[in-house]
Amino acid sequence: MIRLLKFFWWSFVAVFCGLLLGLSGAYLYLSPSLPSVDALKSVQLQIPLRVYSSDDKLIAEFGEMRRSPIKFAEIPPHFIQALLSAEDDNFANHYGVDPSSLMRAAGQLFSSGHIQTGGSTITMQVAKNYFLSSERSFSRKATEILLALQIERQLTKDEILELYVNKIYLGNRAYGIDAASQVYYGKSIRDISLAQMAMIAGLPKAPSRFNPLANPVRAKERRDWILGRMYKLGKITEDEYQTALAEPINASYHVPTPEVNAPWIAEMARAEMVGRYGSDAYTEGFRVTTTVPSNLQEDANKAVSAGLIEYDQRHGYRGPESRLPGRTRDGWLQELSKQRPLNGLEPVIVTQVDKAGLSVLNRNGEQQHVAWDSMKWARPFLNTNSQGRAPSQPSDVAQVGDLIRVQPQADGTLKFSQVPTVQSALVSLDPQNGAIRALVGGFSFEQSNYNRAVQAKRQPGSSFKPFIYCAALDNGYTPASLVNDAPIVFADGNLDNVWRPKNDTNTFLGPIRLREALYKSRNLVSIRVLQALGVNPTIDYITRFGFNKQDLPPNLSLALGTATLTPMEIATGWSTFANGGYKVSPYLIQKIESRNGDTLFVANPPSVPAEPGATAGVAAPEHSLITDSTSPALPQAPAVATRVVDGRTTFILNSMLQDVIKKGTGRRALALGRSDLAGKTGTTNDSKDAWFSGYNADYMTTVWTGFDQPETLGRREFGGTVALPIWMDYMGAALKDKPAHTQAEPEGIVSLRVDPVSGRAATPSTPNAYFELFKSEDTPPSVNELGNGSAPGSPLPADESAPIDLF
Template sequence: MIRLLKFFGWSFVAVFCGLLLVLSGAFLYLSPGLPSVESLRSIQLQIPLRVYTSDGKLIAEFGEMRRSPIKFADIPPNFINALLSAEDDNFANHYGVDPSSLMRAATQLVKSGHIQSGGSTITMQVAKNYFLSSERSFSRKTNEILLALEIERELTKDEILELYVNKIYLGNRAYGIESAAQVYYGKSIRDLSLAQMAMIAGLPKAPSRFNPLANAVRSKERRDWILGRMYKLGKIDQASYEAAIAEPVNASYHVPTPEVSAPYIAEMARAEMVGRYGSEAYTEGFRVTTTVPSNLQELANTAVHEGLIAYDQRHGYRGPESRFPGKTLAVWTQELAKQRPISGLEPAIVTQVDNNGLNVLTRTGEAHVSWNTMKWARKFLNTNSMGPMPKQPSDVAQVGDLIRVQPQTDGSYKFSQVPTVQGALVSLDPDNGAIRSLVGGFAFEQSNYNRAMQAKRQPGSSFKPFVYSAALDNGYTAATLVNDAPIVFVDEYLDKVWRPKNDTNTFLGPIRVREALYKSRNLVSIRLLQSLGVDRTIDYISKFGFNKDDLPRNLSLALGTATLTPMEIATGWSVFANGGYKITPYLIDKIESRNGDTLFVANPPSVPKNAAKDTPPEAAALTIDTINAAPGLPTVETQAVAERIVDGRTAYILTSMLQDVIKLGTGRRALALGRTDLAGKTGTTNESKDAWFSGYNADYVTTVWTGFDQPESLGRREYGGTVALPIWMTYMGGALKGKPAHTQPEPEGILSLRIDPLSGRIASPGTPGAYFELFKSEDTPPTNSELGNSVAPGSPLPADDGAPIDLF
C-alpha cells in the first residue's frame, strides 16, 4: 500500500513538474513577443469627434464607434454585480485565470469536438480585447493566459474592470457600457434600473443574439438568468429580484441626436478637424466648440426654410412626387418606408379626398390635411405663370399621390412641397469674423452642397458698395453730383456696342452719390468705375479679401458681375460694419482633448477695443502689448489686431448711405423691424437669376443669397427685395430682438454741413431744400461763390492711365 502511495505521489510530482516545465517553456518562448501590460494604463480608446455650439449644445458626432468612457468609481455596484454574475463570478478570488472554467471548457471540447467556450475570465477578455485577435487557437489562448497573469500582477481589480467595461462591444455601434446605456435607454448607466443593468450585462456574451432591439424574447431570457444568478449569489434580495423580473423589456434605439440642426456647420467643422489631425480626428475624442450660438442657428434655419417655401408657393404646385393609385395600405406603407423627411417636410400618401381636405398616411400613422392649407396650390406652369386657383381639394391631389406635409406645433399638418429654389445665409461677427450662423441650402439631406461657401454667383447691386467705397476713398463725397444719363461704349476692334441701363430704364440726370446708391442707379456706378479706373478699383476692392481672378476687368464690375460666394460677400461687408478693418471668418473657437485639456483657442485678428477706431493697427497692437507687460498684472495672450484697409470715416459715411437704402431705397421692407441701426443693399442680377440682400448693424453682418443651382430666372417680379430680404429680416429681427440700437461710433475728422441740392456745394443761408451731409474734413466742398458758376460741381477724377480695358 505504501509503495502504491509512493507511486501516485511521485507520479503527481512528475506530472506537476512536467506541466510546470511546459508552462515555463511556453512562457519563455512566448513572453518576448507579448506586449507590455503597463501600456494598458495609458491606452487610448477610440472616442468619436463631437461638435458643439458656443453654448454647449451637440451639433454632430463623427466616428465609427460610439463610446463614452466611464471611471470605475462612477459604475453602479448593481451593474458590477450583474456583470460578474454573468461573466466571472469568481473574479474577486482568482489571479487572472480560473482553472475550473478552463477545465469546463476543455471537457466541452473533448465531448463535442469543437470549442464551445473559452473558459475566459474578465481579465483574460481584457487581454484578448486590448492585445490579441479573436482567432480560436491554442497559441492565442496561451498568450491570453500569460497576459492575464501579467495583468493581475500589474493592475488592481478595479482597474481591470474599468478597462473591460469601456472596451467591450455591445451592439448597435455601442462600445462600452455608458454608450450602450445611452443607445438602448437614452440615459447614463448610473440612471438605469436593476433590470436594465442586467440587460446591458447580458450583452458581452453575444451582442447580436441577446440584443433587446433584435430579439426581445432571447434578451429577456438572458436578463432574467442574470437576475437569478445575482439572487442566488446573494447580490440582491428577493423583493428586488421579483421586481426586476416583472419589469418589461423597454429598450429602444436612441441615436445621439443633435440638439441643434446645423449640418453644414458640422461638416465644415469635421473637414477642418480632419485637416488638422487626419484620421485621428474621428477616434481621439476631440470636443470642438464652434462660434455658433444655438439660438442664432435656429433662427437662420427658420428664416431660410420659411423664405424659400414662401417663394416656392408663390409660384404654384408642381404636382405629386410620385403616384401610387389603386394600391393597398400595405404597399403604401412600404413606399413611405423608402422616403425620408426633407427639412421637416414629411412624406405622405393621400388615402382619401373630400371637401374638407385630405386624409393621408404618414410614416407614423394617419393624419388630416385641411383644405385651408391647400388653397395656394395653383398649378405651376413656369416661373412667370400659374394655372387657376383651385376650388376644391380634388383640384390639387388624388388618392395615391405621394406629397409632402409640414407638421405644426398643434399636431396638425399643412399641405406643402419641397422647393426647387435654393438659398444660403451667412452671419458674422464683424469685429472678429466669428461665424454666428450659416445655412448652405434648403436641406442638407437633399444636398450637402454648401452654397454659402462654395456657390460662386454674381452679387448684382449688392456689390456696388465696394465701388462706392473706392470713390469715397478717392476724392468723391456723398454729395458729389454724377450724371445719371445714357452712355454707349463701342469697341472698335470687336465691333461691339454696350448700352447699359438702369433697371427701370429711366434716367435722372445729375444725381448725388448718396441718392444714386440708395436708388441703385447702374449708370452712376459705371461712371464712378470709369472715372476711378478699372485696374485701380480692382486693386482697392481686392483688399476686402476678394480674389482678383473673380473680379472682371471691365466696366460691368460696377454692376456686380463678379463671381463670389455668400461668405466672401459677407466678409467684405464686415469692413463697412466694423469701421474699416479686415477680418477673416472662423468657425472653431476651441478644441479640447478627451480629458478636457484645451488644445486650441481661437485668437482671430479683431477690431481693437482699447484703441480708437481710427488708431493705426500698429499703435493699437503696441497699446495692448504694453498693457499685458505692465508690472503687477497677469500675463494675457496678446489679442491679434485686425488690419485697417479702409478709412474709418469712409466706412462711417458709407454706412449712413446704406442706412438710406433701408429708409428710402430698395430695402424699405426692413423698416418693419422698427430699428434705426440697420444698413444694407439688395442685389438682383440679369433676368433675376440671383437675388441677394446684405446688411448689418454693429453686432452682425448677414448676407442672404437665393436662386436655382442651375441658374434660371426666379420670375419677372422677383428681386433681392422680394426673395432674399424677407429671409434677412426674419433672421436679423430675431437676432436683434430686445437689443438696443448699435452703430459704429463717429470717428474724428467728420463734418456735417448744409448742402445745396442743385450744386452739391455748401449751401448759402436761405438756400431752398438744403440738407445736411457728412464729409471727411479734407473733402468738404466749396461754396458757389468760391468757385463761381462756371465750374462743374463734383468733377470726376481722371481715369486710370493703365492698359486699355474691356468694356463688357
C-alpha cells in the same frame, strides 16, 4: 500493489513535469513578444468627436464608436455584481486565470470536437480586447493566459474592471457600458434600473444574440438568468429579484440627438478638425465649441425655410412627388418607409379627398387631416412666370395615392406644402472679429449637403456696388458728387461688339448725387464712377476687403457685380463697412478641448479695437493658432485687426447704405422699426441671383437665393422680394430687444447744408438744401463761388453718347 502505486506516482510526476516544462517552454517562447502591461495604465480609448454651439448644446457627433468612458467609482455596485455573476463570479479570488473554467472549456472541446467557450476570465478578456485579436487558436489562448497573469500582478481588480467595462462591445456601435446604457435606455448607467443593468451585463457574451432590440425574447432569458445568479449568490434580495423579473423589456434605440439643427456648421467643424488632426479627430474625444449660438442658428434655419417655401408657393404647385393609385395600405407604408423628412416637410400619401380637405397616411401608419384652407395657394405651375387657374376644391389639387409633403404646425395641424426647388444661403458674422454666428447652406442638408454659403460662387449684382462707392469716397468723391445717369455705349474693337448697359427700369435721371444713385441702384452711375477711377486701380483697392483678384473681372462690368463670389466672401467684405474699416476673417471654432477637459486651442482672431479711433496693432496670423494637439493652450495677448479703409469713409458709406433701407430698394426692412440698419439689394441679369447684404454693428448678414443650375427666379422677383424677407426674419429675431448699435462718428467728419442741384455748399437762401456728410478735406465749394460744372470728383463727359473703348 506497491509497484502499481509507484507506477502511478512516477506517471503523475512525469505528466506534471511535462506540463511544467511545456508551460515553461511556452512562456520562454511567447514572453519576448508579449506587449507591456504598462501600456494599459495610459491606454487611450476611442472617443468620438463632439461639436457644440457656443452655449454648449450638442450640434453633432462624429466617429465609428460610441463611447463614454466611466471611472470605476462611478459604476453602480449592482451593475458590478450583475456583470461578475454573468461573466466571472470568481473574479475576486483568482489571479487572472480560473483553472476550473479552463477545464470546463477543455471538456466541451473534447466532447463536441469544436470550441464552444474559451474559459476566459474578465482579466483574460481585458488581455484579448486590448492586445490580441479574436483569432481562436491555442497559441493565442496561451498568450492570453500569460498576459492575464501579468495584468493581475501589475493592476488592481478595480483597475482591471474599469478597463473591461469601457472597452467591451455591446452592440449598435456602443463600446463600454455607459455608451450602451445611452443607446438602449437614453441615460447613464448610473440612472438605470436593476433589470436594465442585468440586461446590459448580459450583452458581452453575444451582443447580437442577446440584443434587446434585435432579439428581445432571448435578451429577457439572459437577463432573468443573470438576476437569478445574483439572487443565488446573495447579491440582491428576494424583493429586488422579483421586482426586476417583473419589469418588461423597455429598451429602445437612442442616439445622441443634436440639440441644434446646424448640419452645415457641423460639417465645417468636422472638416477643420480632420485638417488639424487627421483621422485622430474621430477617435481622440475632442470637444469642439463653435462660435454659433443655438438661438441665432435656429432663427436662421426658420428664416431660410420660410422664405424659400413662401417664394416656392408664389410660383405654383408642381404636382405630387409620385402617384401610387391602386396600392394597398401596406404598399403605401412600404413606399413611405423609403422617404425622409426634408427640413420639416413630412412625406404622406393621400388616402381620401373630400370638400373639407385631404385624409393622409403618414410614415407611422396614422391617418391625419389636411385642411382645404392650406391648399388654396396651389395654382398649377406652368413656368417660372406663370401659373394656372386657382383651385376651387381639394380634388383640383390632389388625388388618392398622391405622395405629397405636409408641414406640421405648432397646434398639431398640417399644412399642404411641397419641397422647394429654389435654394438659399445665409451667412451671419460678428463684424468685430469675424466669428460665424449663423450659417445655412441650403433648404435641406438631407436633400443636398452642398454648402452654398461657402462653395457656391455666384454674381452678387448690385450688392457689390458699395465696394465701388467705397473706392470713390476714398478717392475724392463725396455723397454730394454729381454723376450723369445717362445712356453710354462701350465698343470692343477686337470683337466688333457694342455694350449698352442700362438701368433696371430703362430710365435715366441725368446728373444725380452719389448718395441718391446708391440707394436707387443706378447702374450707369456705378459704371461711370468705375470708369473714372480706373478698373485696375479699383480692383487693387477692392482686394483689401479679402477678395481674390482672379474673381474680379478686369472690365467695367465689375461695377454691376459680375464678380463670382460666395456668400461668405461677400459677408466678410461687408464686415469692413460694419466695423469702421477693419479687415476681419471668418472663423468657426472657438475652443478645442481634449478628452480630459484640457484646453488645446482658444481662438484669438484679429479683432476691431475696443475704443473708437484706436490705432490697429499687429494682426495675428490665421486666427492665432496657439497650441498643438498635445499641449494645453497658452494665454496670448488679444490680436488687433488691421485697418484697411479710413473710418470716415465707412461712416459716410454707412449713412448712404442706411438710405437704401430708408428710401431705396431695401425699404421693406423699415418694418423692423430700427434706426441702425444699413444694407443693399442685389439682382443679376434675368433675376438669376437675388441678394441682400445688411448689418448693424452687432451682425453682418448676407442672404443669397437662386437655383443651383442658374435660371430666372421670375420676372417680378428681385433681391428685395426674395432675399430681403429672409434677411429681415433672421435679423429681426437676432436683434430683438437689442438697443441700436452702429459705428461711432470718427473725427474729421463735417456736416454741411448742400444744394441738391449743384452738389455745392448751400447758402441760407438755397431752396431744398439738405445736410450732407463730408470728410473735412473734401467739403465742396459754395454755390456762390466762381466756376462751372459739378462738384469735385464728379466727371460729366461732354459727349455722353460717344463710344468708349471697353477694354
